Amino acid sequence: MSETNGKLTKIPDDVYELLLKYLQRIQFGSVSLVIQNGKVVQIECSEKIRTDKK
Numbered sequence: 001m002s003e004t005n006g007k008l009t010k011i012p013d014d015v016y017e018l019l020l021k022y023l024q025r026i027q028f029g030s031v032s033l034v035i036q037n038g039k040v041v042q043i044e045c046s047e048k049i050r051t052d053k054k
Contacts, residue, residue: 015040 022045034042
């Protein structure tokens with residue numbers, strides 16, 4: 001849930017599912033939300049791939 005002007009608003013199910021998808025998939029990196037007027041308008045996912053140096 002997010003808060004706009006003191007009122008809680010529900011995150012739409014499709015946005016919530018997409019966010020969960022990225023959070024479950026990523027092993028190293030970050031997931032960022034861009035919010036405008038109390039609504040998620042963009043999800044940014046930056047993944048790091050680590051290699052072993054042997």
